[in-house]
Amino acid sequence: MAKVIVVTSGKGGVGKTTTSANFSTGLAMRGNKTVVIDFDVGLRNLDLIMGCERRVVFDIINVINGDAALKRALIKDKHCDNLYVLPASQTRDKDALSLEGVGKILDELKEDFDCIVCDSPAGIEHGAFTAMYYADEALVVTNPEVSSVRDSDRILGILAAKSKRAVEGLEPVKEHLLVTRYDPKRVASGEMLSVDDIQEILRIPLIGVIPESEAILQSSNSGTPAIHTEKTDVAEAYKDVVARFMGEDLPMRFTTAEKQSFLKRLFGGR
Amino acid sequence: MPREEPAFKIKNSTVPVFVIHITTLDMDRLKRELEKRSAQMPGFFTNTPVVLGLAGIAGSDAVPDFTDLVRFLVAHGMRVAGVQSGSEGQRLAATMAGLGIFPDTAARGASPPKAPAEETPAGTGTPVQPELPGLEVPAAAPAEQPPAAETAAQPTQRPTLVIDKPVRAGQRIHAEGANLVVLAIVNAGAELIADGDIHIYAPLRGRALAGARGNEGARIFVQSLEAELVSVAGLFQVFEEGLPDNLRGKAVQVFLKDGRLKLEPLRQ
Numbered sequence: 001m002a003k004v005i006v007v008t009s010g011k012g013g014v015g016k017t018t019t020s021a022n023f024s025t026g027l028a029m030r031g032n033k034t035v036v037i038d039f040d041v042g043l044r045n046l047d048l049i050m051g052c053e054r055r056v057v058f059d060i061i062n063v064i065n066g067d068a069a070l071k072r073a074l075i076k077d078k079h080c081d082n083l084y085v086l087p088a089s090q091t092r093d094k095d096a097l098s099l100e101g102v103g104k105i106l107d108e109l110k111e112d113f114d115c116i117v118c119d120s121p122a123g124i125e126h127g128a129f130t131a132m133y134y135a136d137e138a139l140v141v142t143n144p145e146v147s148s149v150r151d152s153d154r155i156l157g158i159l160a161a162k163s164k165r166a167v168e169g170l171e172p173v174k175e176h177l178l179v180t181r182y183d184p185k186r187v188a189s190g191e192m193l194s195v196d197d198i199q200e201i202l203r204i205p206l207i208g209v210i211p212e213s214e215a216i217l218q219s220s221n222s223g224t225p226a227i228h229t230e231k232t233d234v235a236e237a238y239k240d241v242v243a244r245f246m247g248e249d250l251p252m253r254f255t256t257a258e259k260q261s262f263l264k265r266l267f268g269g270r
Numbered sequence: 271m272p273r274e275e276p277a278f279k280i281k282n283s284t285v286p287v288f289v290i291h292i293t294t295l296d297m298d299r300l301k302r303e304l305e306k307r308s309a310q311m312p313g314f315f316t317n318t319p320v321v322l323g324l325a326g327i328a329g330s331d332a333v334p335d336f337t338d339l340v341r342f343l344v345a346h347g348m349r350v351a352g353v354q355s356g357s358e359g360q361r362l363a364a365t366m367a368g369l370g371i372f373p374d375t376a377a378r379g380a381s382p383p384k385a386p387a388e389e390t391p392a393g394t395g396t397p398v399q400p401e402l403p404g405l406e407v408p409a410a411a412p413a414e415q416p417p418a419a420e421t422a423a424q425p426t427q428r429p430t431l432v433i434d435k436p437v438r439a440g441q442r443i444h445a446e447g448a449n450l451v452v453l454a455i456v457n458a459g460a461e462l463i464a465d466g467d468i469h470i471y472a473p474l475r476g477r478a479l480a481g482a483r484g485n486e487g488a489r490i491f492v493q494s495l496e497a498e499l500v501s502v503a504g505l506f507q508v509f510e511e512g513l514p515d516n517l518r519g520k521a522v523q524v525f526l527k528d529g530r531l532k533l534e535p536l537r538q
Contacts, residue, residue: 124440150439150457150458150459151439153438153439153457153458153459154438154439154440154459156436156438157437157438157439157440157441157460158440160435160436160438161441201455201457201458201475203436203454203455
């Protein structure tokens with residue numbers, strides 16, 4: 001049975017699209033036939049981060065309006081065979097994103113795919129609501145700061161009250177907490193909330209911690225999700241998240257500041 | 271000229287009240303059994319107004335010592351508002367003891383001439399109200415007990431609303447005409463409203479407003495107070511400077527006393 005997973009947060013700039021790109025890539029690398037949908041109509045970014053912006057011809061609004069068949073709008077990822085991208089429209093009005101139309105697209109995708117990842121826009125408006133409505137599971141992306149945590153709390157409330165599963169009284173959406181841009185050093189010095197602080201407020205299971213890293217910026221700019229990069233902590237952290245999502249029990253990494261070795265300090269290595 | 275607000279208003283209203291139907295003139299036995307029953311339900315009567323139903327002893331000319339009986343009942347948490355039914359002499363004695371006379375419900379419902387006729391057989395012996403020796407052994411009584419409690423509580427109260435999932439930012443839970451019990455965390459930006467009491471068996475970080483329709487007796491009980499705002503019957507308090515150390519993270523109750531909002535740590 002195909003799973004619909006929404007990547008959401010409430011607050012903007014916390015790493016939803018980066019997470020969508022890396023998480024869907026990770027799922028595909030493990031053999032799941034995966035499609036990732038950009039719901040941020042008007043401010044689409046996913047295609048850039050996935051490096052397929054030049055191949056966008058049709059988008060999700062075209063499919064909803066019946067201008068293009070779904071198969072023609074799907075873009076095959078350049079790195080993974082199992083991964084497809086359904087881009088958002090850059091030009092259309094976001095109200096064109098109808099619940100009914102999205103429902104139809106998801107039903108059609110469920111026949112071919114194992115995992116459907118919905119990249120939600122920021123906020124709690126129509127786009128974010130549409131992205132989460134059909135979700136079976138949710139990755140709630142949170143930065144270690146109070147406003148992000150509160151917005152995530154708000155989103156969790158909406159998921160619990162207004163998602164299709166909630167409205168129809170089905171089993172509730174399965175929630176996962178993903179803490180991103182985590183800097184253990186700044187946590188230790190009290191500048192950032194710790195993972196424990198965040199969990200104390202949100203009280204949902206933690207699926208992973210993604211450390212703050214320069215690799216993210218580089219990979220976004222180059223259109224290759226960071227999970228492809230060799231031996232960066234970000235790649236490892238996202239692989240852990242995917243593994244946990246698939247049911248593996250792994251210990252949390254990257255939550256404590258690494259002590260620099262004597263040699264590294266001596267030679268100034270990073 | 272501005273019209274002046276009247277100093278008082280008299281309004282007719284029906285309030286729930288317990289009726290203690292007395293079926294014996296043996297005051298010692300009555301007291302004994304009352305004592306036994308109230309020991310079984312500690313705290314059930316706390317300044318609770320009650321009415322003495324005298325239909326069961328109306329057939330007798332004997333008059334109970336109301337002053338003594340009232341003193342006994344007061345000591346057990348009851349406040350006697352008056353008597354109902356009973357013989358002429360009993361009612362007179364009751365008024366002498368400072369009690370009110372409640373109109374007989376049976377007489378009110380039936381046509382006036384018929385009422386006394388009904389009253390008399392009721393007084394001739396106990397059989398007319400055999401289902402009301404409510405003050406006997408509880409094992410035999412449970413069937414009668416719930417309806418009595420129900421009639422008292424029903425008109426103003428709906429069933430308690432119980433929430434067992436986190437209440438998150440932007441969510442509002444309103445328990446209309448009821449008490450509210452929350453078993454999970456109430457986060458900052460969330461709002462609990464109840465016309466009755468609010469109990470939170472988890473941290474309260476959002477807002478809690480009890481007695482929303484003006485019930486000044488409403489209270490808030492919280493296991494760990496970290497609230498943004500608490501309110502009882504419209505009087506509220508915010509914590510701009512943070513909560514004082516003796517309350518923060520503590521089990522606390524919030525209530526009104528002398529028109530002021532009081533926050534008091536619960537004894538652990």
